[in-house]
Every structure is written in structure tokens, then in C-alpha cells.
Amino acid sequence: MLFRRDLSRKCPQKRAARHRELHRTHTWHQNNIGGKFSLVSSNQDCITVTNSRCPFGEQVTQFPELCRMTSSVFGGIAARNFGYAKVEIKKSIARLDGKCDVCIYTNPHAAKNHAGMEYTETTPVRETKDINELHCRIETSMQRLWHKQSSQLSKKYLPPAIVAKSPKMQQILQSIEVIAPTLATVLIQGQTGVGKELIARAIHAMSDRNPKPFIAINCGAIPESLIESALFGHEKGAFTGAIEVHQGYFERAEGGTLFLDEVDSLSPAAQTRLLRVLQEGELERVGGRQTLSIDVRIISATNKNLENLVKQHLFRNDLYYRINVVRLSVPSLSERPEDLPYLVQLIIQRLNKRYNKRIESVSREVMQKIHAYHWPGNVRELENILERSILFANGEVMTDLDLELPIKAESIGEWKDVKKHTFARIEQSLLETALKQHYGNIKSVSDTMGITSRAVYAKLKKYQINLADYRKPSQR
Numbered sequence: 001m002l003f004r005r006d007l008s009r010k011c012p013q014k015r016a017a018r019h020r021e022l023h024r025t026h027t028w029h030q031n032n033i034g035g036k037f038s039l040v041s042s043n044q045d046c047i048t049v050t051n052s053r054c055p056f057g058e059q060v061t062q063f064p065e066l067c068r069m070t071s072s073v074f075g076g077i078a079a080r081n082f083g084y085a086k087v088e089i090k091k092s093i094a095r096l097d098g099k100c101d102v103c104i105y106t107n108p109h110a111a112k113n114h115a116g117m118e119y120t121e122t123t124p125v126r127e128t129k130d131i132n133e134l135h136c137r138i139e140t141s142m143q144r145l146w147h148k149q150s151s152q153l154s155k156k157y158l159p160p161a162i163v164a165k166s167p168k169m170q171q172i173l174q175s176i177e178v179i180a181p182t183l184a185t186v187l188i189q190g191q192t193g194v195g196k197e198l199i200a201r202a203i204h205a206m207s208d209r210n211p212k213p214f215i216a217i218n219c220g221a222i223p224e225s226l227i228e229s230a231l232f233g234h235e236k237g238a239f240t241g242a243i244e245v246h247q248g249y250f251e252r253a254e255g256g257t258l259f260l261d262e263v264d265s266l267s268p269a270a271q272t273r274l275l276r277v278l279q280e281g282e283l284e285r286v287g288g289r290q291t292l293s294i295d296v297r298i299i300s301a302t303n304k305n306l307e308n309l310v311k312q313h314l315f316r317n318d319l320y321y322r323i324n325v326v327r328l329s330v331p332s333l334s335e336r337p338e339d340l341p342y343l344v345q346l347i348i349q350r351l352n353k354r355y356n357k358r359i360e361s362v363s364r365e366v367m368q369k370i371h372a373y374h375w376p377g378n379v380r381e382l383e384n385i386l387e388r389s390i391l392f393a394n395g396e397v398m399t400d401l402d403l404e405l406p407i408k409a410e411s412i413g414e415w416k417d418v419k420k421h422t423f424a425r426i427e428q429s430l431l432e433t434a435l436k437q438h439y440g441n442i443k444s445v446s447d448t449m450g451i452t453s454r455a456v457y458a459k460l461k462k463y464q465i466n467l468a469d470y471r472k473p474s475q476r
Contacts, residue, residue, distance in 0.1 A: 037102075045110035047078075051100050054093040056184065057325045063182040064094035066326070069175065071117050074104050079119035082106040088116035131170045134177055138162065141205035145214070158350045160198055163343045166336035172199060172328060179326050180206035185278065187263075187323050188301040190330030193380030196301040197259060199330060204257040209297060212256030215249050219270075220262035227270045229286050232277075238287025250283060253296045263300040263323065264309055271316045274298075278322040298323060333375040333382065337429055340370055347383050348398070351390045359390055362398040369401050371426050428463045431456075440470035 040048040054060045056069075071087040078085030086105040091097035105111035111118075139161055146159035164170050179186060180203045188196045197216055204214045222230050229238075233248030249258060260266075266274065277283050282293050300323045309315040333340070344367070348359050362370075375381055389402045430449065438444035446453045460467055 037100075040101075045105060045107040047104045047106070049074075049102050049104075052098070054100065057321065059184070059325060060094045061096060063179075063184050064092070065178060065182055066184065067092055067094055068117075069178050070100070070102065072119075072174070074102060075117055075119035078104050078106055083120065084108050084111075085119045086111035086114060086116045087119070088114050131164070131173060134173055135162070135164055138173060138176060138202050138206060141210065142202055145201075145205050145210060158353055160201060161346060162195070162198060162202060163339045163346060165342055166331070166338040168331040169336055169339060172330065175326075175328055176202050176206055179203065181208065183297060184325040185297070185323050186299045186325070187306070187327045188299065188330060189306075189327060190301075190303060191332045191376075191378055192303050193378035194330040194332060195379050196330055197261060199328060200257070200259040200299045200301065203299060204259075204297075207257070207297070209256050213253050214257045214259065215253040216259040216261065217249055218261045220265040224267045227267055228273060231270060232273055232283050232285055233288075234286035235288040238285070242287065245285075248283075248285065250277065250294050250296055251292065255295055257297045257299060260298065260300045262302060264302045264304045264306060264315060268316075271319050275316060275319045275322060278319070333378040337371065337425070338433065341367065343379060343382060344370060344386065347386050348390065351387055355390065357390055357393070358396060359393055359398050360396045362401070366398055366401045368423075368426075369403060369405065372405055373403060374406075424463075427459070428465075431459055431463065432465065435465070435467070435470040440467050442467075 037049045037051045040050050042048070056063065056066045060066055067089055071089060075085045075087040078087075084106060086108070088103045088105070088111075089100065090103060091099055091101040093100055103114070103116075105114060105116070142161070143159040162169070162173070164173050176199065186200075186203060188199055190196050200216070201214060204210060217230070219227065228234075229242075229246065229248065231248050231250060233251055234242050234246045236242060236245050273283065277294055277296075278298060281295065282291050284291055306315055306320055306324070310317050310320050333343075344362060348362070351357060352359055370382075377384070385401065385403050386398075389398060389400065392402075393400070431445070434445045434448045438448065442453050442456050446456045449456070459465075
């Protein structure tokens with residue numbers, strides 16, 4: 001939410017409270033990538049924070065580009081609170097200064113003679129355009145790789161695509177752009193079916209490694225007795241049945257990217273071998289004595305809490321920190337309702353090509369049903385339900401969805417309450433989207449939603465939405 005800058009100037013207490021809120025952003029680093037920022041000083045024009053441990057780990061000296069992510073976190077939140085921010089990173093561990101000193105200027109006059117990245121109230125508007133352009137570049141890179149892989153595959157299926165209309169997914173796109181050119185290992189966390197492999201493919205596609213292989217392995221699907229051989233290879237005679245030399249996935253991914261899904265399921269022995277690869281860049285095949293140099297970028301994924309597994313001594317602590325240089329948390333489908341209509345349309349296009357159908361859209365009732373469901377299986381479950389339903393669909397509009405909503409209400413009255421709540425959530429989301437698109441212009445919003453201006457004001461009051469948060473500074 002944006003705060004009016006003139007209001008914060010008139011209310012020093014509110015401005016001080018927002019400074020405290022900005023300082024609390026160090027929690028983001030602590031919870032996500034291990035930063036330990038602390039407050040040095042704070043006045044009405046500038047906040048200074050410092051840390052002696054980089055949130056991206058000791059190897060950040062190889063990836064100074066990651067400082068942009070720290071800048072954007074502090075700058076984005078400060079701009080939303082004060083209308084303006086400039087972030088100057090005076091010292092950084094990435095530049096071998098031994099610590100990070102970050103100054104966040106909230107007054108443009110005080111920031112005038114200082115270097116740094118600027119963020120303003122209109123930054124979200126510019127970012128929307130930048131996101132669209134970034135989204136296009138990521139999709140183009142992924143499609144280029146897709147068509148290189150197999151002409152037969154591209155005839156039957158459409159290339160992979162990321163839907164990112166929701167703020168959380170747009171943050172994922174921005175993170176992909178920052179980390180893809182680096183050598184940093186990445187840990188992708190998220191529930192089953194959210195598309196962790198898709199994010200990994202996007203990172204590979206946007207990196208300099210894209211001409212080389214991208215190999216994805218589900219560690220949980222390989223028996224424990226075979227996992228070491230599968231990953232690191234084996235020599236002839238290493239065990240019963242090893243009748244020839246076998247190259248593991250690491251060797252086959254040389255120069256490219258290896259995606260380890262369900263990395264939490266690796267056996268202790270495999271974890272030890274993986275740690276050596278990450279530390280030394282070399283491995284030995286099972287039953288072998290020759291040391292092989294390996295140049296592979298590791299992207300891991302899990303739907304478990306690895307920190308808890310470390311505490312339970314089920315996952316190596318040192319390996320956890322090696323694979324967790326950068327962490328991306330992919331939101332569940334219930335956290336990104338703005339993406340649902342676009343995901344449905346994209347999936348239908350894919351299914352049309354696969355099954356030679358001509359479905360153009362879904363009915364309003366079907367879309368309401370989709371919005372009302374929690375989707376514990378996320379995008380994968382949505383794909384399965386739509387695939388099952390499209391097989392029996394006729395015409396150009398899908399009017400029936402093979403999905404049973406869990407009804408916990410014991411009476412018709414309770415069911416009506418559930419339906420009313422669901423509709424209100426959708427309506428509020430549509431209203432906020434329209435306000436963003438038209439910068440709070442009530443006439444344009446009413447035209448878009450097909451309701452009167454009076455009705456728009458009534459809904460603003462109903463959902464406690466502050467119109468000023470969506471208007472340009474000149475309109476306030």
C-alpha cells in the first residue's frame with residue numbers, strides 16, 4: 001500500500017513508525033536467506049543499516065549482482081511508505097569490504113549528492129511495464145530452448161510458459177533476472193505442483209549456460225540403492241550388474257544445469273558426495289578412483305522445510321548452506337488468484353493442441369468454481385482437472401468441470417455464506433486490479449467493471465480500500 005508523502009511530513013509520529021517498519025525489513029533477509037541487518041541510525045531523511053554476514057552467503061564475492069536484490073527490498077518498501085527512496089550501498093561484502101553498510105534516503109533533497117538506485121511512488125507503474133518486457137524475454141528464452149530439444153515434441157505440445165500476473169509471481173520473475181547470470185546455487189521451495197521445475201528451466205534459459213544441457217531429476221523417484229550411481233556414475237564391476245562404465249547425471253549435465261527435485265530425499269551417502277561436488281567441483285564414480293572435474297550449476301527444489309530436517313539431523317547442515325545461496329519461494333495457487341484465469345486459458349490452449357479440441361474459454365460458472373476451490377495440488381491439479389473435463393466438452397465453451405467442491409456447511413444457509421465470501425474475494429481482487437490499471441480514476445474503473453461510480457465508492461467503503469493509494473501524486 002502506498003502512503004501519501006505530504007501526510008507523513010505533517011505527522012512525524014507516523015513517519016517515525018514507518019522508519020521502524022523499514023528497519024524491520026531485515027526480517028525478510030533473516031527468514032529467507034540468512035541476513036543479519038541491524039540499525040545504525042535513523043532520522044527523518046535517512047535510515048542506515050549494517051550487517052557483517054551477507055544474506056547470500058560467503059560466496060557472494062563471486063556474484064556482486066546479488067546486491068541489487070538487497071537494494072530493491074529496502075528501496076521498494078521505503079518508496080511505498082514515503083513516496084521516495086534512494087538506496088546507497090556504501091560498503092558490501094561482495095566488494096570485499098568485510099561488511100555491508102546500506103543507507104536508505106527517504107528525502108530526495110538529502111539524497112541528491114549520493115549515489116544509488118532510486119525508487120518512487122510511480123515505480124510500481126514503471127515496474128509493470130518492465131515486468132511485461134522481462135516476462136517476454138524469459139518466455140522467448142524458454143521457447144528457444146524448447147524448439148532446440150525436439151521438433152517432434154513441439155508438434156504435439158506447446159512450449160512451457162510462466163503465468164505471472166500476481167505480485168508474488170512477478171517478484172519471482174525479477175529474482176530470475178538477477179540470479180540467472182550468476183553461478184549461485186539456488187534452492188526453490190514450494191508445495192507440490194506449483195511449478196518449481198518451470199522456474200529452474202527459466203533460470204537456465206536466462207543464463208549463459210543455456211546452450212548446454214538442462215537435466216531434471218526427481219531424487220525421490222530413484223531407489224536409495226541406485227541414487228549414487230544415477231547421479232555420479234559407476235565404474236565397470238563396481239557392484240553386481242555393473243557390466244560397463246556408466247556416466248551419471250552430473251557428467252551428462254557438464255557445462256549446464258542440474259535440477260535436483262525433492263533434494264530432501266537424498267541418502268546420507270549421496271549428500272556427502274553432493275557436498276564434495278559443490279565444494280571442490282569434482283567427483284569420483286562409484287567404485288572408481290579417478291577424480292573428474294565437473295562444471296555444473298546446481299538448482300535444488302523441495303516441498304519440505306529443510307531447516308527442520310537439519311535440526312532433526314536428517315539433512316546435512318553444511319550441505320543445506322551450500323545449496324541455499326539463493327532461495328526462491330514459489331507461491332501456492334491459493335496465494336495467486338490473479339493468475340487463475342490466465343492459467344486456465346493457457347492450459348486449455350495446450351489441451352486443445354494435444355487432443356485436437358477447439359475450446360476457446362470456460363463458462364462463468366466454471367470459473368467461479370475454479371476460484372472457489374483451494375487447489376491443494378496447485379497448478380498440476382488444475383491441469384489434471386481441466387484435462388479430464390475437456391475430454392467430454394463439446395462446442396467452444398467448457399460448461400462443466402469435473403470437480404467436487406468440499407462442502408463443510410451443514411445447511412443451505414451456511415453454503416450461501418461460503419458462496420458470498422468467495423464472490424466478495426473475487427470482487428475485491430477485480431476492483432483492486434482496475435484501480436491499479438486506471439490509477440484510481442473512478443469513472444474509468446466504473447466503465448471497466450460495468451457499474452456506476454456510486455457503486456464503486458460503495459465497494460471502496462465495503463472493502464476498506466484507500467483510493468489515494470492508487471492515484472498518481474499529481475492527483476492527490
